[in-house]
Amino acid sequence: MTANTALLQIHSSQTWKEQLQDAIRTPSALASAVGLTLEQLPYSKDADDSFSLLVPRAFAQRMEKGNAKDPLLRQVLAASGETLKVEGFNDDPVAETSLYADTPGVIRKYHGRALLIATGQCAVNCRYCFRRAYPYTDNVQSSKERLAAIDQLLEDSDIGELILSGGDPLLLTDAKLAAIAERLRQSDRQITLRIHTRLPIVIPDRVTDQLIDALRPKEQPVVVVVHSNHPAEIDNSTAQALSRLRSEGVTVLNQSVMLRGVNDSAEILGQLSDRLFAAGTMPYYIHMLDPVSGSAHFEVLESQARQILGQLAAMRPGYLVPKLAVEVPGASSKREIAPDYFE
Ligand code: SF4
Known part of the structure; x- marks a missing residue:
């Protein structure tokens, strides 16, 4: 051994x-x-x-x-x-605290969806995180406040999806997750529960029978958007955790961030897509870095990112090519960036 x-x-x-x-x-x-x-x-x-x-x-x-x-x-x-202090990099790179936070802990950025900051804690601290300076202490609600906020959101007939974000929402106990999922099931219309999490990647043992029981994905639409950036993150235990979610009826998607020195290559991204797909997970988005203070050394220029995605598109079928996107504060959706296709 x-x-x-x-x-x-x-x-x-x-x-x-x-x-x-x-x-x-x-x-x-x-x-x-x-x-x-x-x-x-x-x-x-x-x-x-x-x-x-x-x-x-x-x-x-x-x-x-x-x-x-x-x-x-x-x-x-x-x-x-x-x-390093770099011009253009700041503590609120997508203007979440200035533009969207009407109610503490609730972010309504795009039509039809509402995002809850479920917790300020993560299982891993990613150095490029756009929320690395987010004022969590002012925005994390108690369980009671969170459920009340959900009830209020559900009164708005435009809302069809509740997104749990953070921090990492899978750090909530199974009982708290079950209470949230139950609230959505009680609605008289179908509400999708979407969870943005890195836990199944960094601690795959988080995917337990109790978690599946809490979410009950066979009774309501549950989307888990994991976050991985490099194929070496998907080992056997991670693949098993992702496959388990999929086999229980969860739609499992991945989002990445384009990071210099990590995944700024079509070969690496192609291998990541292969491993994700083998584990029942679709590559969904690859985001341009949000310019948060302290992350400039990870920046990949848009022209280079477009070339990388163009190369990837030539190497893999379309369903294994994530959409390249950037968050623009105040825009009605993410802005998708076309790959630089070549002859
Ligand atoms: S797990 Fe997500 S929220 Fe937490 S530090 Fe990493 S990127 Fe940020």
Whole structure:
């Protein structure tokens, strides 16, 4: 047995909550998980102080040992590049706090949908996250407030879909998720429950029988939009978790962010689509980076992103090519960007 398989066996015996508690929170533990010293990584304490490092071990185990440029490591390491001040990058890059937040915790950005900030907590802190500076303390509701907000939203006949976002909504207990799903089922019209989550990717053991019982996807439309950026994120346990959701009747989609040094290549994106599809998950969107402070070192220019998507379109059938999109504050929908097709 190798050290890696021993580690995997230890962690597969932990519940998802135990794995969350046991997540890596220090740079030295992260360096050690990838077989490097801290001095070999571009770690920055200032970056860590402004947005703390948090990495589940199940995710760290998929990083390549000895590779300081590993694409999974790059997504989670508090790095010196974050301390650069770059014009155009700010703390509210899609104007969520200034344009859309009429009620704390509720974001009504697009017609027919309402988004709830279910929690401010995540299972992993992604360094490029557009909500890394979001004022969660002013926007996370108690369970009672959340259910009252849902009741109020459902009075609006335009609403056909409730989106749970965060933070990571699958950090809510199964009982709280069940209460939300039940509220939607009680409506006299069909309401889709959509959940934006990275948990099935970073801690696949979150997909349990109890979670399925809470959501009851065979009785109402449930869409789970996971977030993965690189094929190495989809190991066997992740694929099993995604396939399980699919087999229980959940529509499972993936969204990615185009990130320099992570997935800015048609080959990588093609492999990601293949692995997702094999696990019953459709590539849905790939977003241009939202210009949040501290993320400029991840930026891929739009012209380059269009070329990459054009190459991907030439390599894969259309259903394996995610839509390239950018959020424009105040727009009525995401703006889709056409790939740069070539002869
Ligand atoms: S899991 Fe999602 S919300 Fe949380 S830090 Fe990552 S991208 Fe942001």
